[in-house]
Amino acid sequence: MTAFPAATETGDMMKTAIYPGSFDPCTNGHLDIITRSAKIFDTLIVAVLTNNNKAPAFSVEERIDFLQRVTAGMENVRIAAFSGLLADFARTRGADVIIKGLRAVSDFEYEFQMALTNSKLNPGAETLFMTTSTDNMYLSSSVVREIAMYGGALDGMVPEEIQTKIYDKLRR
Amino acid sequence: MTAFPAATETGDMMKTAIYPGSFDPCTNGHLDIITRSAKIFDTLIVAVLTNNNKAPAFSVEERIDFLQRVTAGMENVRIAAFSGLLADFARTRGADVIIKGLRAVSDFEYEFQMALTNSKLNPGAETLFMTTSTDNMYLSSSVVREIAMYGGALDGMVPEEIQTKIYDKLRR
């Protein structure tokens, strides 16, 4: 806290943020949110949802591996898997903030509902929204999967180091 | 930065956020955003826009006075006036974050555009959005002004300590 010298309180202001998602697979849009959030908060936990209601295209291990590759060198970023309620996971990790990226209105509606729900379940974790940069506004994991399936170009959509792995898994 | 011992970098992570608005007058919705933001960032600057394109109902002095009264006791909150571009003001104050409250989709559309504009003008200040709490979702300064003008009840809409001042100015 600038201008608030009490040393013991400084630790208090160390802020942990969680960026949850399916990351199936992670895209340049996700990477953009990660990079920008990591500049604002002391620790950023990228949390890969593993609830098995929807069959993902990539296993949890693959999704975590992709995230670790693309965030290598970001010192305050951690990758973690979680199942259950996000509000509970945030409590366990002592997170102060939940970060969500927004592309468009339909995103917003759903995310707004989730933010209100999570704030009821865990008032200690504040949801903050960040706009996707314009370059990535059209991007989503499902668009990436569709393009990869038919061998379309993924340049500018997913980080280079994971493009081959995505084609290998999805291309028909 | 938890687990990153380099002392000189700790100062780096002191984060300043700006919460800009007209606050004409401030409402319980604004106060809710201020309270929640002040818990997350080291310093919160509530910035009262004084561009004189639109004639405000309350003078800058009145609007600042209201904000100072309702934030009395919040140690890391500063009230400031600004004119010109928000992106420039954020740069001058060394702000890392611009906070915006969101009530609904029409808010979001406009704020989204502003966030992209400000990020182009000042890439160093990240816009973060916070959902209005459900209790305040219907609230806006213009709703408050309309109700005060016709003598409707302002309870639960603006902090008690400024209700009389608002009636005095606006009631017909």
Next chain:
Amino acid sequence: MTAFPAATETGDMMKTAIYPGSFDPCTNGHLDIITRSAKIFDTLIVAVLTNNNKAPAFSVEERIDFLQRVTAGMENVRIAAFSGLLADFARTRGADVIIKGLRAVSDFEYEFQMALTNSKLNPGAETLFMTTSTDNMYLSSSVVREIAMYGGALDGMVPEEIQTKIYDKLRR
């Protein structure tokens, strides 16, 4: 109440609805909402807002005259002027319901906010929304004024009996 014989309670269920607006001028879209609402509620009060913040194109007297002409023969429809807060007017008239027509999302956002505000100011009057019929979905008083100003055809947009009066006032 069907199947609830207590005679004294029957009066209780006589329902009065208010349909508020500027009606500057009334359109076929307004007339459609009036016709459909009048079939559902015992009394429908079409309430013409006369707050003089925005300069209307037609005087209150003209707007009321237009509404009386186009609702002639609808026995349970009343036309009234009001100023001040809608919630107060609804209370004075003992209204149980406020009717609003919806055309599109931007309508909805604003109306949603108003509905929550009015429900706080007068919990006894419930706001109910009705979709505009598809034929009238593009219609608004401002579209009608713009077209009339430049002499465009108003057929299908406003009832025939008031078309000439609208041209007389607005055509440049």
Next chain:
Amino acid sequence: MTAFPAATETGDMMKTAIYPGSFDPCTNGHLDIITRSAKIFDTLIVAVLTNNNKAPAFSVEERIDFLQRVTAGMENVRIAAFSGLLADFARTRGADVIIKGLRAVSDFEYEFQMALTNSKLNPGAETLFMTTSTDNMYLSSSVVREIAMYGGALDGMVPEEIQTKIYDKLRR
């Protein structure tokens, strides 16, 4: 009808409304709509959709049982199951009104389409929308199921008398 003495017409104005849904399970949001609608219309039929396209979490019997418990004591509320087209069900029951609750824009888009479709299939039944109260704005049956599945707190989300039954069925 105030001021319309003809006794034979009074029966005409007895209004029946239908509130259709999956209610899988019913939430405080549903209960709020039921309570408010029952004050406006003579009879309110809560209609549980049983088309078996989507596998519900609760059986029709369970969903009806929940609704009966939480509406016990509301004299003009009936619970019924229906399959097929809502427009046909409304015709069979002589309903004048279809009630829908709205939380947000994405709700609204879909409901708007349904209202226009139903009005084409059955012009005699008018769809009216009611805003969800702010307390329940984040609530949906799917949010409740997700929370129950992971043992989160359901207080304020579903009526107390059915909480245990919901946990018993869904908790993993």
Next chain:
Amino acid sequence: MTAFPAATETGDMMKTAIYPGSFDPCTNGHLDIITRSAKIFDTLIVAVLTNNNKAPAFSVEERIDFLQRVTAGMENVRIAAFSGLLADFARTRGADVIIKGLRAVSDFEYEFQMALTNSKLNPGAETLFMTTSTDNMYLSSSVVREIAMYGGALDGMVPEEIQTKIYDKLRR
């Protein structure tokens, strides 16, 4: 190009548009877009998507047959099946334009994302949106299937010549 006499360039301006969709089955809304687009572009290719991710109600052959029946006599309209990426199909056919019909905001959000994606994959094909006419605004293939399933009236929803075939396939 009017007023640009160079004959060789005239061929350049022959424009081919693609109208892609599932057409499961085609509706009057689709037919409206086809009719209006065929007046603007030299050739219109109605492209039936055959990616087998989602089980369609009608086979590709049936869907193409329906489209051929209802577009009989439209000389510059072609019906074609395609799988894979729309951007690739547009390139193969030398299409300059992709036509999409819009009904509402939720349509728009998704279509906006698709337009940006396709423009990245194939900058040579411009996506143009056309509003659905008000008569067809509530219509969608899924609404038609739902109504047909329960024997509701399809008049005004699908062209007469295919109504019986739709009932034969879907009616329970």
Next chain:
Amino acid sequence: MTAFPAATETGDMMKTAIYPGSFDPCTNGHLDIITRSAKIFDTLIVAVLTNNNKAPAFSVEERIDFLQRVTAGMENVRIAAFSGLLADFARTRGADVIIKGLRAVSDFEYEFQMALTNSKLNPGAETLFMTTSTDNMYLSSSVVREIAMYGGALDGMVPEEIQTKIYDKLRR
């Protein structure tokens, strides 16, 4: 019509599009729509609205001058002023298409209404929407005016050749 040899019909398919707006001033977003539209239609008329309801920042002459400078070299683009109804102007010019750029949902709502109105007033001119490219998504004439007023950087927002003229007029 490709593959339809009748020479007399070829002229029929010469298509004129109108791109209407205030262009107060024109931005890179406008220029992007102009460039892309000019590739699709034989003639593109950029039509500057001169209805004097709203006081523009730039005169009609200035706005036309800016457009002429930035479209110099685009052979099938014409700049024209118009007042009155767009539908009438389109009829006078024999336009087949009205082009509109879309940035976001709030744009869309208004434009949708205008498209339906114009189609009623002039069924011969079809409104087609084009998405703004992601680079220009945040841009609007009012954002440009605001930035210029306070001396912010306009690079990437308006074509270089008109930046000085904009500053000269607007900078305080």
